[in-house]
Amino acid sequence: MNDKRSQEIYERAKKTLPGGVNSPVRSFRNVGCAPRFIEKAKGDRIYDIDGNEMIDYVCSWGPGILGAADDRVLEAVKKACDDGLTYGAPTLREVEMAEMLKDLVPSIEVSRLVSSGTEAVMSAIRVARGYTKRDKILKFEGCYHGHSDGLLVKAGSAALTTAVPDSAGVPADYSKHTLVAAYNDEGSVEALFKEYPNDIAAVIVEPVAANMGVVLPGDGFLQFLRDITTKYGALLIFDEVITGFRLALGGAQEYFGITPDLTTLGKIIGGGMPVGAYGGREDIMRCVSPDGPVYQAGTLSGNPIATAAGLATLKILKEDKQIYKRLESRTLVLKDAVEKAAAGRVSVNQIGSLMSIFFTKGPVVDYKSATSSDTEKYAEYFKYLLDKNIYVAPSQFEAMFVSDSHTDDDIKATCNVIADYFRDHR
Ligand code: KE4
DSSP: OOOHHHHHHHHHHHHHSGGGSSSGGGGOGGGTSOOOOEEEEEBTEEEETTOOEEEESSGGGTTOTTOBTOHHHHHHHHHHHTTOSOOSSOOHHHHHHHHHHHHHSTTOSEEEEESSHHHHHHHHHHHHHHHHTOOEEEEETTOOOOSOGGGSEEOOSSTTSOOEESSTTOOHHHHTTEEEEOTTOHHHHHHHHHHSTTTEEEEEEOSSBOSSSOBOOOTTHHHHHHHHHHHHTOEEEEEOTTTTTTTSTTHHHHHHTOOOSEEEEOGGGGTTSSOEEEEEOHHHHTTBTTTSSBOOOOTTTTOHHHHHHHHHHHHHHHHOTTHHHHHHHHHHHHHHHHHHHHTTSSEEEEETTEEEEESSSSOOOSHHHHTTSOHHHHHHHHHHHHHTTEEOOSSTTSOEEOOTTOOHHHHHHHHHHHHHHHHHOO
């Protein structure tokens, strides 16, 4: 395998971009090797600038549910381009998008498009605060909701203290309204609501965590969150930036049968273009400007090209009644192969077409158990696969994504490489 050009471009990139990248995880810092600079992607294949053709399980961190550069999506995008790239004015396609979101995710009665998951979450939190007139937000350790200041936090020293910043540049004041509980730990949530019974505007949760690696909600956990937020007058926000249209057409809320008050979306709804969305109960969303006092805006929100890509993607997902079954069955082949080859040396969490292989005995049910994984071992596994042209997440704490373009042969080839890894690395 040759990555000479990638190495050269990486050295050049570091001169003018932080870490040579536009998003940290792409730097491969977590796995201790130079990143591959990508030239193109098609279906389940991704091609770097040295001509290496790899089977792609990053899928752009989720958007690529159909596979990269789906011809039907490309056609919609190319057609939209002929009418102009942006107008800064309302378009019919944005109305169709909002109606599509409501049709597929009934809890999203009213929604607004933005340009990233971060923007969607930041806006949903502002709406929750504006609607409830409360300041505190409860999040979970290990869940990632984008990089808005109030969410770049980690648990404070004592359980009931407020959070502390988890990034330079975030003033302590910005994190004092953020409370941090432990995922799947109902007691930690109850304790915070008892401590702040009238101050919590919302609980925000990844209904399936995918940013500490994939961690599933324990039986009844999401229902517990639905009940306790209702009891205390707080809103429940499902951050479905990853799970939305990934776990089911109606997302995790359809999969688990739990209705949040607000939902944030991203990734798949843009079909690969920059789109995020937040929405939910009409009475809450009517607080958003210009209907109400909660301000939020965006020059490229609802961009005509991005909505063309998003709508085309959602229409395909809506029309193909078998896609989610296909996605899960392919992912289960991978899961079974890994569990067989690793024989108890790893813990595999999988749901739908999301999966993570934790280099720890497991079970992995929260941040503590996820971070007990051997990240050195993961890096060794990552590099072994990369060398065999299998492109997985360059971090133990991310997910594997399977797309509708992953062929049975490519899944089988991947299983063989993974089996070889565990055979050759005791
Ligand atoms: P973006 O601002 O990156 O579009 O979305 C932020 C976000 C919000 N909520 C959830 C549940 C998310 O997973 C994300 C972003 N996901 C990461 C992957 N773990 C994006 C990859 C990256 O940061 O480069």
